[in-house]
Amino acid sequence: MAFTSDLDQITRAAAGDPAAVRALVGRYSPGVLSLATRMLGDRTEAEDVTQETFIRAWKALPGWEPRAKFSTWLHRVALNLCYDRLRKKRESLPGELPDQADRSLGPAEAYDQTQRVGAIEQAISRLPERQSAALTLCALQGHSQAEAAEILDISVEALESLLARARRTLRAELLEGSTSR
Incomplete structure (x- = not known):
């Protein structure tokens, strides 16, 4: 079944159309999951936030008014859920480092690159919530x-x-970290 627009999918999803729900989740869950993973530094928690974001979205869809793009609204819901979780734990745990090493690099260069990525991610996780989110x-x-x-x-x-x-x-912070090595 082809949909003509997000609004059409949203209207159908609000009415309980499972195909529309699947289409919206398929389109928007990768971005929501990515945001939550970067904000929380924990893939499992990010998956929970993503699921909760869509649960809240489906509950709100019948009364939803398109004052903003649907994707913007979903990201806002996810961001608020991330803020709630961050407030509850208050200590930042470094997340899993993504596999970002360039395969053409030698082992020493790949290690250095992974260390730099890790340092950046840890520094971002220590920023105040709103700065980190921005x-x-x-x-x-x-x-x-x-x-x-x-x-x-x-x-x-x-x-x-x-x-x-x-x-x-x-x-x-990164300059300070590089001079202290």
């Missing part, structure tokens, strides 16, 4: 500043300020 949305997930601002429910100017502070903090 950086994750824009730099790691590729959202435009306007989309990220909408997800965070702030102005573009406030987002730019968060990004500037996050980058400045990261730069300082």
Whole structure:
């Protein structure tokens, strides 16, 4: 069954159409899972947040009004759930390092690259929640500043300020870390 638009799928999903529900989950769950994984640093928790995001979405769909793009709204729900989990644990646990080593590199270079990726991820996890979220949305997930601002429910100017502070903090921390080796 072909759908003409997100709105058509949303309308059908709100009415209980399982094909529409599957289509929306298929389209949006990778982005929600990616955001949650980067925010929480834990794939299992991120999967839980993704599932909870869609449960909340389905409950809200019958009354949902398209004031924002559906994807923006879903990311906002996921981000709020991530904030809740981060507040509950308060200690940041480093996440699993992705397999990002370039296969053309030798073992020493691949190790160095993995160490740099790990240092960056740990530094991002230590940022204040909103700075981490802004950086994750824009730099790691590729959202435009306007989309990220909408997800965070702030102005573009406030987002730019968060990004500037996050980058400045990261730069300082990473430079400090590289000089202490």
